[in-house]
Amino acid sequence: MATPNASLRQRGGKEKNKAFADEDHDEHIFSQAYADVQKRASKQWDYKLALGVITLLAFATRFFGISHPNEVVFDEVHFGKFASYYLQRTYFFDVHPPFAKLLFAFVGWLVGYDGHFLFDNIGESYISNNVPYLAFRALPALLGALTVVVVFLIMWESGYSLPACVLAAGLVLFDNSHVGQTRLILLDATLVFFMALSILAYIRFYRQRHEPFGRKWWKWLLLTGFCMSCVISTKYVGTFTFVTIGCAVLIDLWDLLDVNRRGGALDLMTFGKHFVARAVGLIIIPFFFYLFWFQVHFAVLTRSGPGDDFMSPEFQETLSDNLMHQASVDIQYGDYITLRHKDTKVYLHSHPDKYPLRYEDGRISSQGQQVTGYPFNDTNNQWQILPGTPNPDSTQEGQPVLNGDVVQLRHIVTDTMLLTHDVASPFYPTNQEFTTVALDLAAGDRHNDTLFEIRMEQGKQGQPFRSHSGQFKLIHFPTKVAMWTHTTPLPEWAFKQAEINGNKNVQQSSNIWYVDDIPSIPEDSPRLVKEPKKVKRLPFLTKYFELQRAMFYHNNALTSSHPYASQPYQWPFLLRGVSFWTQESTKQQIYFLGNPIGYWITSALLAVLAGIMGADQLSLRRGVDALDKRTRSRLYNSTGFFFLCWAAHYFPFYLMGRQLFLHHYLPAHLASCLVTGALVEFIFNVDPILDDETSSVIAAKKDKVVSKVPEKTRRSFQTAQERLKGQSLFATWVATAVVLAVVIYGFYFFFPLTYGWPGLNPQQVNARKWLGYDLHFAK
Incomplete structure (x- = not known):
């Protein structure tokens, strides 16, 4: 499974061996290559014709009925919204990199869309809201159609026969999941297209390996890196494409060190050049392109928006019209404040009720006053911030609180001090309980337990502590735990409010709080007078x-x-x-589903390939060599490369704990289609059109070859080769036709679920629940 290699397979056994028994080995290779060159030159037209037909079908299947439905569908609520935010230059947050979303925004800009519609709900009308949704959907449809073309080119460039090229491309062409995902405003069309383009560019680069550091060699190396950068700049699962190409490159470099390779081993200086060139072209330059799209992202999004809450106060200060900084006020000792958790938005709260003597697991509590998180604003959320000294100087009241200060928090309603101590919290035995104690105890024996340090996020020591913008961790001074909360509610004895406890993992990002309000400030206080603030700048990195x-x-x-x-x-x-969209009145629905027949065929042949490779290795162990050298090289290097691509894009998902959906399989499914086309050719024993190993030799030594090989030898070789190829090629065409026929039937049968048209009655819906698919309108 090293690299894609279009090795020439020698077929015919005794008949071929006899024909060339008296020929020199090099002349044998040259004569084969020469005959293949002649045959390939005479048969280019059929590949071009097939590619033209497949291209027309790809555009037809992707663009047919693309205006339906004229409503927001599934995740268009996210990616359409993000395009609108770009056009409004409003900051938003998303877990995916910006490249594909910027493409959508660029399309919107081209057609003059101003981003006024925010795609808030599935089912909202595009027509009544005057949204150019056809332009948006045309982008993924275009990329989806071109993906089919790229699959055909991958097989063609790898030297596979025409039926193998048609089969691989046809499996993608008539797959309902690829069609369904590329007709909507979603990211996967961009991801899959550039993943396929990365594979094609690397194959073209590999075919230039006998002319290293030439213009074409550099062109395809850099194009490979650029395409991979577009993949990972669309979604982080693009890392799997880097793994695929990276494995191929490492094995290729390893082969360059082999003293037995054609032309001998490279000297270390030349090998170093190869290594550095690949590192620059496939790692460094892609990384700079990846950074470039983030630079564009930051340059476009300059206004405050819904993504502000995910970023630090310093970051938010780089956005114009930021409400957090407009509302922020310096906090002074003696102020009444309300503290709010950044992630869960609950307020720090307390009330007279006590912790129970025993919790459900039998552990004993302190029976102190409950300190909880409460989602609503309430007088029990108010705390007075005081200096953390036993006898505070009255002159400290009214002085600003600074980052790094040690403070106490007095609960206003119950007149008690916030405290944490070495008693296990209700839900987390490893974390400390938060409670409050009476003022006399807080000034005496329990004083140290009431001390907390203000530690602002990314704040400098002595920096003023401010409401809203001053996000901070409240660190218990003696035990160094951070005040923390989570989403699991406490039992009825705490009115199902949130638990507050002391988290020993101080670095955890969910320990962050901020001061939401200072109710003790009079409305006419000069502290509330705001001066216009200039937008700050932060370095890009x-x-x-x-x-x-x-x-x-x-x-x-x-x-x-x-x-x-x-x-x-x-x-x-x-x-x-996955159910994408439904319409009750017409019984229409879009259900994201692949072509079951195509999926099952490709999955079965993945298992067949693993079985063939396993059987070959076992037979070699037992001294039985069932395959000739070139056939085995092609099976492992070319078909094996496609199998590696499938495995790299599939198995890592087993390690993920996040939500997963069927669309995550699309890159791997494309690779399985490549495996299927290659394996069908292997099974039916079809010679490829040209070995890329010998094609480079022919290109360099064409005149010598033609003069060296006798005319009689060329004619006899061509006659034998054409007869053998004709027989196996016919069988491959038959197999391809049969497979595509049943695949097209599956595509047509599930057509209404992919295109959302026409509506189906309950009987028709139930007929399509082959594996218990949870379809709508089945009753």
């Missing part, structure tokens, strides 16, 4: 790294259940789909 942290954190947090989520083991067998 500072903003980039902050956004990356937030994206990875929230992406990993997507663990909640979803009614249409599925597991990776279900994808190759198409056990589940």
Whole structure:
């Protein structure tokens, strides 16, 4: 499974061996290559004709009825919204990189759309809201159609026969999941297109390996890197494409060190050049392109928006019209304040009720006053901030609170001090309980337990502590735990409010709070007078790294259940789909589902390939060599490369804990279609059109070859080769026709679920529930 290699397979056994028994080995190779060159030159037209037909069909299937439905469908609520935010230059947050979303925004800008519609709900009308949704949907449809073309070109460039090219492209062309995902305002069309283009560009680069550092060699190397950068700049699962190409490159570099390779091993200086060139072209330059799209993202989004809450106060100060900084006020000692948790939005709250003597698991509490998180504004949420000294100087009241100060918090209603101590919290035995104590105890023996340090996020020591913009962690001074809360409610004895406890993991990002209000400030206070603030600037890398942290954190947090989520083991067998859209009045629905027949065929042949490779390795162990050298090289290097591509885009999902859906399988499914086309050719014993190993030799030594090979030898070789190829090629065409016929039937049968038209009656719906698909209108 090293690299895609269009090796020439020698067929015919004894007949061929006899024909060339007296020929020199090199002349044998040259004569084969020469005959193939002549044959390929005379048969280019059939590949071009097939490619033209497939291209027309690809555009027809992707663009047919693209205006239906004229309503917001499934995740168009997200990616259409993001395009509108770009056009409004309003800051938003998303867990995916910006490239594909910028493409949508660019399309909207081209057609003069101003971003006034925010795609808030599935089913909202595009027509009544005057949204150019056809332009938006045309982008993924275009990329989806071109993806089919690229699949054909991958097979053609790899040297496969015409039926193998048609079969691989046809499986993608008539797959309902690829069609359904590329007709809507979604990211996967961009992801899959550039993933396929990366594979094609790398194959073209690999074919230039006998002319290293030439113009074409550099062109295809850099194009490979650019396409991979577009993949990972669309979604982070694009990393799997880097793994695929990276494995191929590493094995290729390893082969360059082999002293037995054609032309001998490279000297270390030349090998170093090869290594550096690939590192620059496939890692460094793609990374700079990846950064470039974030630079565009930040340059476009300059206004405050719904994404502000995900970013730090410093970041928000770079956005114009930011409400947090407009409402922020310096906090002074003696102020009454309300504290709010950044993630859950609950207020720090207390009331006279006590913790129970024993919790449900039998542990004993302190029976102190309950401190909880409460979602609504209430007088029990008010705390007075005081200096953390036993006998505070009266002159300190009215002085600003600074970052790093040690303070006390007095609960106003119950006149008690906030405290945490080495008693286990209700839900987390490893975390500390938060409670309050009477003022006399807080000034005496329990004083130290009431001390807390203000530690502002990314704040400098001595910086003023402010409401809203001053996000901070409240660190218990003696025990160094951070005040924390979570979403699991406490039992009835705490009125199902949120638990507040002391988290020993101080670095955890969910420990962050902010001061939401200062109710003790009079309305006419000069502290409330605002001066216009200038928008601040942050270095690009500072903003980039902050956004990356937030994206990875929230992406990993997507663990909640979803009614249409599925597991990776279900994808190759198409056990589940996703409901995208329904319309009760017409009984129409869009149900995201692949072509079951196509999925099952490709999955079966993946298993067949694994079985063939396993049997070959076992037979070699037992001294039985069932395949000739070139056949085995092609099976492992070319078909094996496609199999590696499938595995790299599939198996990593088993390690993920986030929500997963069928569309995550689309890149792997495309690779399985490539495997299917290649394996059908292998099974029916069809010679490829040309070996890329010998094609480079022919290109360099054409005149020598023609003069060296006798005319009689060329004619006899061509006659034998054409006869053998004709027999196996016919069988391959038959197999391709049969497979595509049943695949087209599956595509047509599930057509109404893919295109959302026409509506189906209950009997027709139930007829399509092959594996218990949870379709609507089945009754």
